[in-house]
Amino acid sequence: xxxxxxxxxxxxxxxxxxxxxxxxxxxxxxxxxxxxxxxxxxxxxxxxxxxxxxxxxxxxxxxxxxxxxxxxxxxxxxxxxxxxxxxxxxxxxxxxxxxxxxxxxxxxxxxxxxxxxxxxxxxxxxxxxxxxxxxxxxxxxxxxxxxxxxxxxxxxxxxxxxxxxxxxxxxxxxxxxxxxxxxxxxxxxxxxxxxxxxxxxxxxxxxxxxxxxxxxxxxxxxxxxxxxxxxxxxxxxxxxxxxxxxxxxxxxxxxxxxxxxxxxxxxxxxxxxxxxxxxxxxxxxxxxxxxxxxxxxxxxxxxxxxxxxxxxxxxxxxxxxxxxxxxxxxxxxxxxxxxxxxxxxxxxxxxxxx
Amino acid sequence: xxxxxxxxxxxxxxxxxxxxxxxxxxxxxxxxxxxxxxxxxxxxxxxxxxxxxxxxxxxxxxxxxxxxxxxxxxxxxxxxxxxxxxxxxxxxxxxxxxxxxxxxxxxxxxxxxxxxxxxxxxxxxxxxxxxxxxxxxxxxxxxxxxxxxxxxxxxxxxxxxxxxxxxxxxxxxxxxxxxxxxxxxxxxxxxxxxxxxxxxxxxxxxxxxxxxxxxxxxxxxxxxxxxxxxxxxxxxxxxxxxxxxxxxxxxxxxxxxxxxxxxxxxxxxxxxxxxxxxxxxxxxxxxxxxxxxxxxxxxxxxxxxxxxxxxxxxxxxxxxxxxxxxxxxxxxxxxxxxxxxxxxxxxxxxxxxxxxxxxxxxxxxxxxxxxxxxxxxxxxxxxxxxxxxxxxxxxxxxxxxxxxxxxxxxxxxxxxxxxxxxxxxxxxxxxxxxxxxxxxxxxxxxxxxxxxxxxxxxxxxxxxxxxxxxxxxxxxxxxxxxxxxxxxxxxxxxxxxxxxxxxx
Numbered sequence: 001x002x003x004x005x006x007x008x009x010x011x012x013x014x015x016x017x018x019x020x021x022x023x024x025x026x027x028x029x030x031x032x033x034x035x036x037x038x039x040x041x042x043x044x045x046x047x048x049x050x051x052x053x054x055x056x057x058x059x060x061x062x063x064x065x066x067x068x069x070x071x072x073x074x075x076x077x078x079x080x081x082x083x084x085x086x087x088x089x090x091x092x093x094x095x096x097x098x099x100x101x102x103x104x105x106x107x108x109x110x111x112x113x114x115x116x117x118x119x120x121x122x123x124x125x126x127x128x129x130x131x132x133x134x135x136x137x138x139x140x141x142x143x144x145x146x147x148x149x150x151x152x153x154x155x156x157x158x159x160x161x162x163x164x165x166x167x168x169x170x171x172x173x174x175x176x177x178x179x180x181x182x183x184x185x186x187x188x189x190x191x192x193x194x195x196x197x198x199x200x201x202x203x204x205x206x207x208x209x210x211x212x213x214x215x216x217x218x219x220x221x222x223x224x225x226x227x228x229x230x231x232x233x234x235x236x237x238x239x240x241x242x243x244x245x246x247x248x249x250x251x252x253x254x255x256x257x258x259x260x261x262x263x264x265x266x267x268x269x270x271x272x273x274x275x276x277x278x279x280x281x282x283x284x285x286x287x288x289x290x291x292x293x294x295x296x297x298x299x300x301x302x303x304x305x306x307x308x309x310x311x312x313x314x315x316x317x318x319x320x321x322x323x324x325x326x327x328x329x330x331x332x333x334x335x336x337x338x339x340x341x342x343x344x345x346x347x348x349x350x351x352x353x354x
Numbered sequence: 355x356x357x358x359x360x361x362x363x364x365x366x367x368x369x370x371x372x373x374x375x376x377x378x379x380x381x382x383x384x385x386x387x388x389x390x391x392x393x394x395x396x397x398x399x400x401x402x403x404x405x406x407x408x409x410x411x412x413x414x415x416x417x418x419x420x421x422x423x424x425x426x427x428x429x430x431x432x433x434x435x436x437x438x439x440x441x442x443x444x445x446x447x448x449x450x451x452x453x454x455x456x457x458x459x460x461x462x463x464x465x466x467x468x469x470x471x472x473x474x475x476x477x478x479x480x481x482x483x484x485x486x487x488x489x490x491x492x493x494x495x496x497x498x499x500x501x502x503x504x505x506x507x508x509x510x511x512x513x514x515x516x517x518x519x520x521x522x523x524x525x526x527x528x529x530x531x532x533x534x535x536x537x538x539x540x541x542x543x544x545x546x547x548x549x550x551x552x553x554x555x556x557x558x559x560x561x562x563x564x565x566x567x568x569x570x571x572x573x574x575x576x577x578x579x580x581x582x583x584x585x586x587x588x589x590x591x592x593x594x595x596x597x598x599x600x601x602x603x604x605x606x607x608x609x610x611x612x613x614x615x616x617x618x619x620x621x622x623x624x625x626x627x628x629x630x631x632x633x634x635x636x637x638x639x640x641x642x643x644x645x646x647x648x649x650x651x652x653x654x655x656x657x658x659x660x661x662x663x664x665x666x667x668x669x670x671x672x673x674x675x676x677x678x679x680x681x682x683x684x685x686x687x688x689x690x691x692x693x694x695x696x697x698x699x700x701x702x703x704x705x706x707x708x709x710x711x712x713x714x715x716x717x718x719x720x721x722x723x724x725x726x727x728x729x730x731x732x733x734x735x736x737x738x739x740x741x742x743x744x745x746x747x748x749x750x751x752x753x754x755x756x757x758x759x760x761x762x763x764x765x766x767x768x769x770x771x772x773x774x775x776x777x778x779x780x781x782x783x784x785x786x787x788x789x790x791x792x793x794x795x796x797x798x799x800x801x802x803x804x805x806x807x808x809x810x811x812x813x814x815x816x817x818x819x820x821x822x823x824x825x826x827x828x829x830x831x832x833x834x835x836x837x838x839x840x841x842x843x844x845x846x847x848x849x850x851x852x853x854x855x856x857x858x
Contacts, residue, residue, distance in 0.1 A: 042585030
């Protein structure tokens, strides 16, 4: 049987399977906790239990001292829950993060749009009052006859809680995206759950906003930018948005229009391989290259939000850091799948959140 | 109800106001060493404390660790724990580790006290102060272990004296002195980053699991007790590097040069560990080659992939370390076997089973290059001529290791590198050591090289017995082959006595 683990100061609650340790459960749910050795020796993952009971596992007596056991501390990497548990971890709770309880929803597909030859816009009208979320959150979408739900970022502004928009790229051979592209019809009923995620705009920080997006990674930035402009944010906001060629660049007119209406918003589209018929006059190159040229290799004074394929994210982080913007000012959308968790051995502990 | 403070805020409340703006003196006079290395810090406030530990909590932790550790050491002593180790031969690995590393930990203690005083930032000061106290604690616990083993085995009796004189102990000694005589930023890069973060796993993990494997619970407990501190030290190493690289782009080339230098210095120092892992443990945990692949090539590779974002590349000559992994431990052990009459621990030839293990772990090098040499020495020993090299080796001017490493394209040809400085010729074991010298020749021309000192007449005399006497090394007891050692005779007698006790 599984237990509920609540992680303070985030206030987020996740499931822990029988025999699963707290650290593993948190990491798999996309919540980073401090950790290093992962086998009870180094004490980096020490957390305070504020409610519930755990089995302390193989915590070394030198890493978890007797007086700490008396104070109800445990090492997250080897503690397993014996009841529902609440812990307080040494992580920073952000005043700008909104916590919305996860709920189940049912809705009707009201519109399907071919955004590009490979990406579809799916508009779902939800029953009831709709989904309260923060721009940057995602939902888990259930599809008929497909066992596991799939995660998709919300592309609409939070001001439209009843009509949600998802932008879905066809993954070659993908079961779920294949279903959406080939079989989903207007009028179909769908179930979904949300909101999830910890990707959001640090709107109380004074820095300017920079969005770097590639492909269907545009969903969250679109929602975030619409939200900021609706909220009357007057700081400079720049979107650098990249696609391969003109046909893959969607919502081009929407962002051109926003840039014309809002003097603080700049839109920098980039094509990496423009085709002959594109008559492209904008920037040519990958997102990180175009961003570097646009900012003359100096990103200081920004908060950067990154969304897109892993290679793009990777290249953008390097470009930002070489342009003097570091981890504390870089945020990205992260889904930690089982495959990602298996790859963590190759990651060094130099960076916490990127 | 007000929202409870998170841990960061609580920590800030506990530690704020430790830093104040001085009014009697300008900061440049209070922290005079902070600029000469060229590192530019724009804002010390951006230092992120990698662990939020107050001094009050620190004492509580350390006090409990001490209580537990000494309980184990006491019970080890009272129960004659030394009789439960696999074999008295294992103690030779301990002799090398405890006499080589304990004084180095004391040097680290002094170094962190100095740099903690040199840094203007409160976060860095507190981190260095705690590490200085940790290092002092480590020396003390190791001295207690030395004290116990010294009652039963030879070679431990005068480790402080030997540390200043004996030829191979000058390798760790000069390594730490090099770091201590650098500026504060280079010291902390050398020790916290290159040594603690990149290389300590290689010192600790295989050695401590080796100790556990070989029944040495005193060392294992010391290891656990120290490892809980090491995690903090390693985190400090990462924070220091990130902090310097983020503060100013001009810092990047300076830090890269330090990483190049201290990677190579640390790697050369670890050749002693390589030999311990492959030759000195009766029960082996993993080969040096496997450890280097896991801890440096994989873990270190991942680290340098991340550091590449700052414009930092892999340390210069890392490829050489990878090429050398098939040879390093064998060449080092063969050299100690040659000079076993001048070492304060025993040496020996691996037996048939051990050679089979070495051949399996080193299929590309052992049978071809090293087994024939060992079989020759074993035959000589059986004929009553245990080989001891009567000459003295040339030492590398930088790392002070005898010039024993070979060209990787031709493992019979020793690498000789040399350079001239002010009309004198200086010799090196590798391009890595030569580069380090050439960047700061004024520093390394002052090196106290044990062999050169003997030839100059500063070490008690011109003959081996005179030099050993000057080392306080007891000829015939502390040195020479394990086969004929007092340690081995005693061990066999103790084992026989205890088996008789069991049968009666």
